[in-house]
Amino acid sequence: MRVRRPTVIVLSALLAATLGTVTAPTAAAGQPGSATTAAEPNEVTNLTVTQADGYATLAWTPVEGATDYQIERTPVDANDVPTGPSVVVGVWRPNRQINNESPTxxxxxxxxxxRFQWRVRARFGTVEQPYSAxxxxxxxxxxxxxxxxxxxxxxxxxxTRxxxxxxxxxxxxxxxEIDRxxxxxxxxxxxxxxxxxxxxxxxxxxxxxPATPEAVAATSPVAINCNVHGNEPGDREACLIMARQLAFSTDPRIIDILSHTTVLIVPTVNGDGRAANTRGNSTGQDLNRDYSLIRQPETAAFVRMVRDYRPIASYDGHEYGNSRAGDLPMLPPRHQNVAQSVFDQSQDMIEGYMYARAAEDGWWPCPYGCEGGGNVGLGEETILRNTLGLKNVVNSLLELRSSGGQxxxxxxxxxxxxxRKTYSALWTFHHLLDYHRARYDEIRRARAEAITFQASNSGRIVFRGSRPIPAHPAPHPADAVPPLDAPRPEMILDDAPCAYRLTPEQYLGARTDGPGGVGASLAERIAAHGWKVVKAADGYYVPLAQPERGLIPLLLDAQGAEEWVGGERVYPTLTGRHNGPLTVSGFTCIADGTINGPVTVRPGATLIAYRTTVNGPVTATGAAGVVLGDSTVRGPLQVANGAGPLSLVGNTVSGPVNLVGNTGTDAPLVAGNTVHGPLHCTGNRVTPTAIEVPNAVTGPRAGQCAAL
Amino acid sequence: MFAPSPASADPAAPPGRRTRPAPTPPHPRRVRRPGRLGLLAATLVLAGVAAGCTGDGSADPHEPGRTGGPAAAATGGVSGPLCAALPAGTDPGNPDSLVDEPADQAMRWIPVLTTFEAAVRAAGLSAQLRDPRGVTVLAPTDDAFARKFSASNLDELMIHDRDTLRTLLRAHLVAGSHSLADLLAAGTVTTMDGTRLTVTPTESMARLGDTATTICADYRVAGGRIHLIDAVLGTLPTTAGLDDDPAH
Incomplete structure (x- = not known):
């Protein structure tokens, strides 16, 4: 796991003492307020207060031996005369931040x-020490x-305050009005x-x-989902404030962010639940248990948006009630089918970035499910955090601790x-934008690595089960972590199939699992997820060697925890060495193969190949579908006049690649390939796309593939 | 400026149970189907802040929370340990600002009543809270609901089992307008579900049966009173903590 940890700066008490003789007036504009007076023993010194949107960051020099600190706030008038009682509004504990030598x-x-006055005092156990100036x-x-x-x-x-x-x-x-x-x-x-x-x-x-979803996708956008549970409205208010800032701010930081990418904000995916103040939607369905199944129109809309706009980083906003946890519990996509690179990058966003920035600004993120959090934060792929991870989006859950707690x-x-909840969410969402801006190339690489990994159809399938969240030695925001949630044996399939075959009834048939007993067909739902499907004479094949390989079996395998149907597992028809020409008619799936000779795909036939080497050309004319993942073709690759899906992800081709006159209705996928030779696309009904996973092409790129 | 009511459309309410909007100004009652952007027509007035506004909230003189006179600074007659945590003085939603609001609207300004307020709408009981003969609301706080019902149980009541919800809410309504002093003087109170509760004094608050205690009493509203209480009344079983916290 890659987790960056910032350099810890320890301010010694000695240094603090030498600075402790100047009395600073209250804050000038743009400067933090500060106080330094001759200190009593164990008195907090060098208190500074820096104002930000909806919060104020207090920072001070630590007192040797302090177990915690109390933060006191007093309302004052323009002349700093108190207008109300002094109240202890905060308790700082060492597990708030990674560099607790520099408390904030x-x-x-x-x-x-x-307007307020603040003071901070240390406590030794329960023994209160003198307040700071x-x-x-x-x-x-x-x-x-x-x-x-x-x-x-x-x-x-x-x-309404x-x-x-x-x-x-x-x-x-x-x-x-913002739009206008x-x-x-x-x-x-x-x-x-x-x-x-x-x-x-x-x-x-x-x-x-950018004018179209495709043009937005080309900017590798960042997305925020603000309100899935109708009775958890705090994040949504932050999103609405943030929308105003993004629309009208003249801050160079905002202009810079919006000049480099696109920001997508969905304020209220569950408008019915918000209006009724219910967790679920109007049917009572918890929408955050539906993002894979997309039985409901709300989740289906969100999933189609992800398909079309292709965000690469995201947060999903919630509130929750564990009063012992941090201000801002977060959690990456943990489902074990999520690619390692997406898990690692999500952890980097949370632990490497948010923990460090929070330690500067005084917020307290921590792993969701920590510290008496119960059996939460697990591997359900129905939860957006995991669904997005399985869609190769670097992302995190965000919880706003709904009670004040101790x-x-x-x-x-x-x-x-x-x-507090809303402004802490606003802080988080702004830092999501900053992270996306700062680590843009890195996130894109993690996503590309994930997509090519998934298209290789490698490794076991876990139907449900999580990666562990590593704990850090206490005191640390991540000194307590959510349950391990390792997959049970019956949730593991070591021998992944090549594809799932669905009958016309399964694929096209009416379903009853939506609102009012009416559900969209699997054809519609699979299209919403954006998967390639090959229509063959004997049914509909959903190959695993494509970008959402981690999600497909969870919905199409009878062994899944919450599947749509039990599709037929179709295993490879050819593995190992094959000498001589190979002519594909009907359905052929090659896994870990070596074909010493030309491969010809006949009209109406289907070729799926992954982790395979073809020493010779591959020529498909009028095929029902061609899906190649993580394979090598030592020779030209030509796919022409195909009526079905075409997917080339993570392959190496020595020779020209020609995609000509294919009439499939979804975009041919040409992503993450290395082509030693020209790449030429012409006359295809839909322009091929790389879904922001660049190809390395030594020869000229021409026609519809000029930009790939 | 915005209308004083959030006017959150409630298409889920049974037909015929839709309540009249508050007298002024008229509220949109249902979600409109706007044009291609899904936006309401600009007939709605925006919450623009006038130049020079000090930013201390709304400047609408009709809006609760902006009462002009000296009385605005008074405590509003409410009492109880929770009152200090609720809007006071000239804050939006302060007790004085609610005296002309019917109970169902006034509850929207008491920020610890979001569950009860939404339940009243879901159950179609808003009209009952405007009974011209007066009504007293014993309103459990959000914390009280959280201690009583699991999240899934509450959704079940609000969405699928509204008859049960209605009965539950009637256990919190009393015919006529009764102050805390009235309740204490009477010694008993009968709620609209037919339950008779003893009322006993406890630290200048009222204990209702052996279940609940008032914690901020005597919100005066149009035609009635609202007393905030710390527990859910009625006969439904407690489900909080019984099922797994569904969490995020």
């Missing part, structure tokens, strides 16, 4: 714009200049809820967002609790 605490849960500061107003159109929009949650959430009607009006006033955003309706509510998505780019003792006040 994000104080949140106040009305933005109010106070620091006063005015917190930031809700984002946006009230005099600037667009910036002056506010959500209902903001105007977090007493009310932004309703559906409020959201649509706010969204429409900003060239940087396009709002698209990605679908409708069961009850007909629009599911909108903000598409942000600078100076304007470390935020002032949050019996509901509005303050809501503000």
């Amino acid at each position: 605490f994000a104080d949140a849960g106040f009305n933005p714009g109010d 106070p620091v006063t500061g005015t917190t930031r107003q809700p984002w946006g200049d009230p005099a600037v159109p667009g910036q002056n929009l506010r959500t209902r949650w903001e105007t 977090a007493v009310q959430y932004t309703s559906d009607v409020d959201e649509y009006a706010y969204t429409a 006033l900003s060239d940087r955003v396009r709002v698209v309706e990605i679908g409708r809820t069961v009850l007909g509510r629009p599911i909108n998505m903000f598409v942000f780019g600078y100076p304007t967002p 470390t935020r003792p002032d949050e019996s006040n509901t509005a303050n609790n809501r503000r």
